[in-house]
Amino acid sequence: MTRTTIAATVLAATALGALGAGLGASSPAYADQRGDHGRAATYLLAGDPVDADNPAGSKFEGIGADERRGRFYVSEVTGGEIHRGQVGVPRTQEWLGGDGVDGRYTARGIAVDAQGRVYIAGGPNGIGDGGVDNGRPDLWVYGANGRLLAALRTPGEDVFLNDVTIGPDGAAYFTDSNDAQIFRVADGRNGWAVRRWADATDTIARETGFNLGGIVLTRDQKAFVVAQGNTGKLWRFTWKDRKVSRVRTGGADLVNADGLVLRGNRLLVVRNFSKRLAHLQLSPDGRKARLVRQRATAPDRVLTTAAELRGQVLYVDSKFDEEVASAPYEVIADPTR
Numbered sequence: 001m002t003r004t005t006i007a008a009t010v011l012a013a014t015a016l017g018a019l020g021a022g023l024g025a026s027s028p029a030y031a032d033q034r035g036d037h038g039r040a041a042t043y044l045l046a047g048d049p050v051d052a053d054n055p056a057g058s059k060f061e062g063i064g065a066d067e068r069r070g071r072f073y074v075s076e077v078t079g080g081e082i083h084r085g086q087v088g089v090p091r092t093q094e095w096l097g098g099d100g101v102d103g104r105y106t107a108r109g110i111a112v113d114a115q116g117r118v119y120i121a122g123g124p125n126g127i128g129d130g131g132v133d134n135g136r137p138d139l140w141v142y143g144a145n146g147r148l149l150a151a152l153r154t155p156g157e158d159v160f161l162n163d164v165t166i167g168p169d170g171a172a173y174f175t176d177s178n179d180a181q182i183f184r185v186a187d188g189r190n191g192w193a194v195r196r197w198a199d200a201t202d203t204i205a206r207e208t209g210f211n212l213g214g215i216v217l218t219r220d221q222k223a224f225v226v227a228q229g230n231t232g233k234l235w236r237f238t239w240k241d242r243k244v245s246r247v248r249t250g251g252a253d254l255v256n257a258d259g260l261v262l263r264g265n266r267l268l269v270v271r272n273f274s275k276r277l278a279h280l281q282l283s284p285d286g287r288k289a290r291l292v293r294q295r296a297t298a299p300d301r302v303l304t305t306a307a308e309l310r311g312q313v314l315y316v317d318s319k320f321d322e323e324v325a326s327a328p329y330e331v332i333a334d335p336t337r
Contacts, residue, residue: 057325116144259305
């Protein structure tokens with residue numbers, strides 16, 4: 001069955017307002033968390049209480065950065081809430097509600113475009129229990145003011161949208177953790193729509209666990225580099241003709257690769273449950289990468305994704321290693337602590 005677009009007339013969640021005073025000044029209690037140049041070393045996320053409706057506590061995964069406005073957005077897996085923070089302000093706020101708001105019960109990767117529009121991957125939101133299609137959206141697009149612009153279904157079945165990045169054309173590109181596919185989302189002549197942009201299932205074998213995840217645009221902006229977490233492989237998708245090839249990494253161990261961050265020619269690979277952060281030197285065209293070093297991340301955290309914001313890389317502490325997640329819930333700047 002072909003999935004169709006859920007009209008963007010789905011009622012939007014009322015934005016919780018500008019960050020205002022709540023994010024405009026830091027609390028003295030958190031003054032010691034300030035980093036250099038007005039940046040914070042730790043950002044606190046507001047989580048849900050553990051109760052009958054939320055027995056696992058709050059767990060998090062995706063992060064997207066708005067460089068122009070100095071903001072970042074974090075997704076909550078348990079419920080689908082979206083949290084927003086500001087550079088240098090240690091407290092974040094819940095920006096968008098979850099638990100069914102706009103059809104969202106969980107959320108994964110996030111990206112922000114030049115206009116401040118926020119793209120949210122829904123993971124298994126549209127799959128449902130037992131793999132049965134439940135009619136819910138697979139992704140959402142919001143304006144910088146929190147207004148819902150689109151709630152979309154992807155074509156095909158059993159799609160698990162994991163991560164997202166902005167392409168050279170300004171469109172958003174989402175990876176699928178169930179199959180080797182990439183989906184493109186853009187606002188066109190007939191409104192917002194999603195289409196399958198690349199299908200690499202004849203090249204990349206579907207393996208048990210999470211397949212395609214983290215995605216970045218190469219330095220020359222001619223290809224995407226995508227992580228396949230369950231195998232530890234990196235794949236290159238050319239933007240012009242969508243050809244797929246394996247990135248030559250010299251046998252570097254990248255199993256459990258999750259979030260990717262490209263800083264110049266340095267590619268950071270967050271290896272969630274391996275609790276390692278790999279630093280690779282990536283060629284401008286993304287064809288090859290050389291391992292520079294691997295370092296251990298904090299042993300009591302499972303870091304998932306990361307994003308660079310105004311010169312600082314921010315990492316999400318997912319709480320995936322805790323059966324019942326407990327506060328504090330944090331985004332951190334030092335992955336080793």
